[in-house]
Amino acid sequence: MEVGTAARQEAGEALSVEFREATKRYPGADRDAVERLSLEIPAGDICVLVGPSGCGKTTAMRMANRMVEITEGDIVIGDRSVRDRSPAELRREIGYVIQQIGLFPHRTIAQNIATVPGLIGWDRARAEARAIELLELIGLEPELGERYPAQLSGGQQQRVGVARALAANPGVMLMDEPFGAVDPINRERLQNEFLRLQADLGKTILFVTHDIDEAIKMGDRIAVMRIGGRLAQYATPAELLMAPADGFVEDFVGADRALKRLALMRVSDIDLWQAPLAHVGQATGEVRAKLHGAEVPYALAIDSERRPLGWLSDADLRQETVPARPDTSPDPVLDERDVMRDALSDLLQAETRYAPVVDGEGRIAGVLSVEIISEFLTSDEALTEEHSAAERPLG
């Protein structure tokens, strides 16, 4: 049976959001603030609108809940046009988080969180229970519910702002620079917390920022906008970094885009090379034979648990059998769960060409080199190998 948008909204299920040539022109302005913007955001994805200030990204976001009226075109949430809805009713179904937070100073934290439940007629007990549940979800003591906003730190207030937006379990959330007003350390913490939340909640999110690094970190998809509200590129973070559509996007993502790409992935995400493995006590003749035509021209000694012991030098290989203590230490030993950018940094710092990569139990999984990384970055694989924002390594 077909389930309508209203019913799915009721259940807090994420809905798709589609901009269809949505245009905003302010009266008296000589150009559009947002020009024929078309975007499809699949249900459950985070779409980041990013661009320089004045590019219309916030205006575009606010068109989705009719805080800004659409001049031409349409925005469809689920299968209903926002133009067919009463603005107040529409907004109650869409979470709303802004940079200045906008907590009501005269209401307690719990009352602030229960704002939308109050507007849609939940009874007091249910709204209060929901407020406490959300306080726990965002990692705040339930006792804080009785305090006033002025009694909370900036970071705590920002968390409450997110909790308030989640209160009536909306399927879609609008977030306008939600972490813009907090210091860098807290911002990173809030971003990570939010991504962990999103991994469970799976909301459809329109997220506005001017910070390309935040966009890359938070976005499943990124819409880069340029002045005049025109879409410059709409792509996944990897595509954006590896194949910027034009000079504007290339400048905007920055000269270090390859490194940014590496920050999005783990070592296990690329195909590692294999070094000839040598068990302790094995005849060196066998090892020397394996070295011919091997991907990695050095042999790696491993113990009975397949843990790397070190690289075998020519002197080691001239012995009868593989020694338990090879001449060259295996360091740096990388973990396959490491963020690729950190692994590259380790490789460069240690001034080694090859580093063994181990799995969670310390067993050899392969070998990483600067060469492998640079080959990966120039391959098509770099474009397609991708995690959702919530599954990505948290840098």
Add this chain to the structure above:
Amino acid sequence: MVGALVSVVPLAQGDGFFRERDEADCVQSNDTVCLDWALDNADRYVSPTLEHLLLVGVSVAAGLVIALGLSVLSHRRRWLMPAFLATTGVIYTIPSIALFLLLLPISGRGTTTALIALTLYTLQIIYRNIVTGLANVPDAAKDAGRGMGMTDRQLFWRVEMPLAVPEIIAGLRIATVSTVAIATLAVFAGAGGLGDVIYTEGVQAGVFKTAIVVGSAIAIAMAIAFDVVYIGAQRLLSPWRQVRPV
């Protein structure tokens, strides 16, 4: 009821003034204040004080209601605001005695005239404070309220008005103190009050310093008492202002 209060004002009673022997000297020589005499004759101040309270209470309350009405109107239609500010401002500049006398032919002699004039005077202060209070509501709170789906009316009564309460009470404090003072002139509209003590008793039948001092002292005490009540109301109505920020 107001009329009844006015009719029982004990006016200077000729020889009756000088009944008490010990205090008579003080009164006779018209010292700055004859405290013993005033205490012995305390009952003669009760009615003027109650009348005064009534004048102040009713006119400030009426002023608040009207100013709230004006602010609701001008909140929806911004162009009304300068007009309201100018009008209430002009009224405020009319000398009070002149206003009482101007109103006499319209509303007659008595409490009604006094209340109309006093109420008009409160509008300027109360309305301007409500406007300021509403203007000081953080834009972010308004944007968040609207963005979460509050209608304009819900936003006004649930967010903007409550947040303006401290400024509104500050306006009421000033309006009340000034009304306590201006109401002493209501005697010229025939509305009694402490003006009866200060003017009728203290000035009209020859200067009687004690009446002037006692009448003024009661007015001052009344103004202070109102202020204390407002401070209490402030704490009660805006608990979020009492908390210690981090």
